[in-house]
Amino acid sequence: MRRRPDSPGAIRRGLAVLVATCLATAGLLGTGTSVAQAHDELLDSIPAAGATLDTAPAQIELELSEDVQPLGTEVVVTADDGTTASDGPVGIDGTTVVQPLTADLPAGFYTVDWRVTSADGHPLSDRFTFTVADGTTDVGEAAAVTPPESSSGGTWIAVGAAAVLLVAVLVTVRSLRRRS
Numbered sequence: 001m002r003r004r005p006d007s008p009g010a011i012r013r014g015l016a017v018l019v020a021t022c023l024a025t026a027g028l029l030g031t032g033t034s035v036a037q038a039h040d041e042l043l044d045s046i047p048a049a050g051a052t053l054d055t056a057p058a059q060i061e062l063e064l065s066e067d068v069q070p071l072g073t074e075v076v077v078t079a080d081d082g083t084t085a086s087d088g089p090v091g092i093d094g095t096t097v098v099q100p101l102t103a104d105l106p107a108g109f110y111t112v113d114w115r116v117t118s119a120d121g122h123p124l125s126d127r128f129t130f131t132v133a134d135g136t137t138d139v140g141e142a143a144a145v146t147p148p149e150s151s152s153g154g155t156w157i158a159v160g161a162a163a164v165l166l167v168a169v170l171v172t173v174r175s176l177r178r179r180s
Helices: 008-031 154-178
Strands: 042-046 059-064 068-079 091-093 096-100 108-118 123-132
Touching: 042 123, 059 068, 059 108, 068 091, 068 096, 096 108
Parallel strands: none
Antiparallel strands: 042 059, 059 096, 068 108, 091 096, 108 123
16 A cells, blocks of 8 residues: 555655755755855956055956966956046966056046956956046056955855755655655
């Protein structure tokens, strides 16, 4: 005789499978490698993300954790009015990406959109901003370097965990239905 799917034993087994899957997922998330550790990541930028500068920088510098490939590497700097402040081609020297800026940038808010292709072929991109308080360019001055605003891999980890949990629920429901 077959057990009914709503019998206490079937429900307990289904819940046990679901709880075990949730605990395994939580354990993997707690000890797993983040996206930033698995691939290239931005270490520093000059100017720093969110920085307010007394004078406009002559260039944007990005320091990455791995060598950068020229293919697909791009840095676009725009003023708050939408004008482009990037000037000339981007330069790459190992892990450093340099984008020259137009001379005599006016005071204002600037957005840096960047995209690189890391040594392992994976694209990496992000955005950060800085503000220029005075529009005079000072070629010799560099902003203080602090960690830039960066997208983390936490979103992708959460999506992966949700997918694993959804599969566990579907397997549990299907298992309970087969027993009916």
